[in-house]
Amino acid sequence: MARKSRKAAASGLMAKDAVNPAQEMKVYRTAAYARLSVEDSKNPDCDTIENQLSLVRDYIASRPYLTQTAEYIDNGVSGTRFDRPEFTRMVNDMRAGEIDCIVVKDLSRLGRNYLETGDYLEKIFPFFGIRFIAVTDGYDSTASSAADDGLIVPLKNLINEAYAKDMSKKISTAIDIKQRQGKFIGCRAPYGYRKSPEDKNQLIVDKEASPVVARIFECKAAGMGNGAIARMLNEEGIASPMRYKYEKGLTQNRRYADVLWNDSTIAAIILNPVYIGDMEQGIQKEAMYMGIKKHKPEKSGRIYVAGTHEPIVNRELFDKVQELVEERKQKVIASRGKYGHVGKKDNKLGRILFCGDCGGRMKFYRRVDDRSGNAKVYYDYICPNSESYGERFCKKKKIKMHDLEEAVGAALRVHINLFLDTKEVLENLNRTAQAKQIQDGYRRQMAETRNRMERAQSMNSSLYSDYADGLLNERDYLYAKRKYVKEAEEMAQKLSELAAVQATYEAEYVGSGGMAETIGRYADFQELSAEIVHALVKRIVFFGEGRIEVEYTFADEMKEFVELAESRKGEVLCTKEETV
Numbered sequence: 189m190a191r192k193s194r195k196a197a198a199s200g201l202m203a204k205d206a207v208n209p210a211q212e213m214k215v216y217r218t219a220a221y222a223r224l225s226v227e228d229s230k231n232p233d234c235d236t237i238e239n240q241l242s243l244v245r246d247y248i249a250s251r252p253y254l255t256q257t258a259e260y261i262d263n264g265v266s267g268t269r270f271d272r273p274e275f276t277r278m279v280n281d282m283r284a285g286e287i288d289c290i291v292v293k294d295l296s297r298l299g300r301n302y303l304e305t306g307d308y309l310e311k312i313f314p315f316f317g318i319r320f321i322a323v324t325d326g327y328d329s330t331a332s333s334a335a336d337d338g339l340i341v342p343l344k345n346l347i348n349e350a351y352a353k354d355m356s357k358k359i360s361t362a363i364d365i366k367q368r369q370g371k372f373i374g375c376r377a378p379y380g381y382r383k384s385p386e387d388k389n390q391l392i393v394d395k396e397a398s399p400v401v402a403r404i405f406e407c408k409a410a411g412m413g414n415g416a417i418a419r420m421l422n423e424e425g426i427a428s429p430m431r432y433k434y435e436k437g438l439t440q441n442r443r444y445a446d447v448l449w450n451d452s453t454i455a456a457i458i459l460n461p462v463y464i465g466d467m468e469q470g471i472q473k474e475a476m477y478m479g480i481k482k483h484k485p486e487k488s489g490r491i492y493v494a495g496t497h498e499p500i501v502n503r504e505l506f507d508k509v510q511e512l513v514e515e516r517k518q519k520v521i522a523s524r525g526k527y528g529h530v531g532k533k534d535n536k537l538g539r540i541l542f543c544g545d546c547g548g549r550m551k552f553y554r555r556v557d558d559r560s561g562n563a564k565v566y567y568d569y570i571c572p573n574s575e576s577y578g579e580r581f582c583k584k585k586k587i588k589m590h591d592l593e594e595a596v597g598a599a600l601r602v603h604i605n606l607f608l609d610t611k612e613v614l615e616n617l618n619r620t621a622q623a624k625q626i627q628d629g630y631r632r633q634m635a636e637t638r639n640r641m642e643r644a645q646s647m648n649s650s651l652y653s654d655y656a657d658g659l660l661n662e663r664d665y666l667y668a669k670r671k672y673v674k675e676a677e678e679m680a681q682k683l684s685e686l687a688a689v690q691a692t693y694e695a696e697y698v699g700s701g702g703m704a705e706t707i708g709r710y711a712d713f714q715e716l717s718a719e720i721v722h723a724l725v726k727r728i729v730f731f732g733e734g735r736i737e738v739e740y741t742f743a744d745e746m747k748e749f750v751e752l753a754e755s756r757k758g759e760v761l762c763t764k765e766e767t768v
Contacts (some may be wrong), residue, residue, distance in 0.1 A: 218256050219278055221259075222292070224236065224240070225264070252669070260275065263274055289320075290322045294322050300320070371496075376439070398500045415572075417454050464503050467497060477547075532565075533554075534718060536718040540721070541592075544735075545585070546582035552567070569730065595734075596721065606746070607707050607746060614752065614753045627693035637679050702742075703745045723741065725739070727739040
């Protein structure tokens with residue numbers, strides 16, 4: 189009778205969660221997933237990430253057949269897109285078989301796109317054997333009532349998508365109205381201004397930075413180039429706009445602490461009508477509810493409102509600067525194509541070549557000399573910061589493209605040959621009788637470890653049946669469950685480590701990553717190309733006087749590979765000495 193009542197209680201628990209009894213024998217490796225479209229609110233009553241996780245964690249902890257093994261959080265990411273960083277990581281773990289259950293607060297946390305959400309619920313999750321639970325929606329993919337939700341769930345997904353589009357429309361409309369009223373809606377005020385403490389949509393002059401802006405316009409009107417103005421400000425130790433914001437605590441990102449002035453920063457300032465008291469907004473537009481992705485509209489499509497705030501420069505000075513900019517632009521356009529008949533060469537080291545003194549990215553310059561009437565083209569890599577920059581000093585440095593490419597090519601050939609020689613040595617060592625004997629020993633350890641892991645998993649799977657039948661109380665059940673889960677995880681980790689070591693004794697072993705495949709693809713290269721460089725090189729540093737340092741893509745893997753070959757040599761020598 190007691191056994192019958194205990195079974196009734198167990199069946200009552202299953203009825204509460206609407207779980208298939210056959211599924212309760214399995215303990216699911218469960219992932220908690222939380223998502224919020226905007227940054228967490230400080231209001232504890234809001235639907236914050238913390239509140240979502242608390243609800244999901246409590247749900248998992250109260251179900252003996254669920255064990256939380258992972259947690260994924262996408263904060264500030266829209267549910268209308270599925271290329272979210274943590275969601276992508278969760279899907280990859282799902283494909284790798286590391287989780288077999290996902291729990292969310294509600295269906296809208298999974299996504300607000302009707303079609304894609306439906307694909308995950310109806311096709312992708314079932315294909316990978318994933319149990320999916322949405323707590324507040326009362327949805328469980330393994331429940332007997334899941335089939336009855338065939339209309340309800342798609343309807344909720346459709347409502348979620350409609351809600352997201354409606355919010356997008358309202359937000360877009362509200363922003364458009366504010367812009368047409370001349371109100372500032374940006375996150376940070378432009379350099380030279382601050383947001384008014386009384387009205388965040390109103391700009392007021394920053395008394396500390398505004399004189400710098402006025403000076404920039406005056407220097408430009410006097411004929412100074414953007415680069416010369418930037419150098420002057422850097423030499424005087426005046427903080428660049430982003431460095432200024434960092435120093436004032438307007439941004440916490442440490443990477444802005446040492447940002448210098450450059451010609452692009454100057455160009456952005458002298459073209460911005462905000463400095464004559466006008467507001468030009470709508471430079472970037474997006475309307476999710478209309479299917480319009482983020483883009484930059486033409487100037488005619490932007491919103492321009494004059495006289496919205498106090499100017500820093502007068503219109504006469506601003507107009508003079510615009511005339512100079514336009515004049516320079518027309519000269520560039522007029523000269524465009526003048527040397528089109530002269531062949532051009534590609535920048536093969538783009539974005540990975542840096543100066544060894546200032547750390548700046550070196551630029552690729554093409555110079556044409558037609559003084560003799562016969563155009564000659566010269567290609568050089570030059571550090572653009574070859575001037576005094578306040579406390580930082582960069583020596584002038586330049587290297588011919590041909591010389592640098594030749595040096596990089598030679599370094600790559602040495603690197604490739606090192607890999608091929610090491611590969612040959614390791615192959616020979618792994619074919620020795622000693623290596624095969626060691627490998628057999630690892631295989632035996634792996635078989636023993638796998639048996640222990642499977643035994644722990646089997647014991648863990650049978651626990652819930654004993655708990656449901658009353659053979660174990662809750663305390664003993666949870667204790668035993670933790671014990672077997674821990675043992676299974678430890679054995680799985682040990683098995684992985686043994687397999688990794690055992691693999692190094694295979695005759696064809698060439699490293700643990702993609703180094704062998706990539707190096708093999710370019711092993712016989714004759715001429716350096718951008719493809720080869722960016723596949724094998726992470727960073728090149730030029731110090732001047734012909735000195736360069738090359739940081740390879742597979743540096744760590746190569747180091748491990750060479751060290752493995754050296755240690756394998758030592759094993760063979762030790763074995764021979766023991767035999768003697």
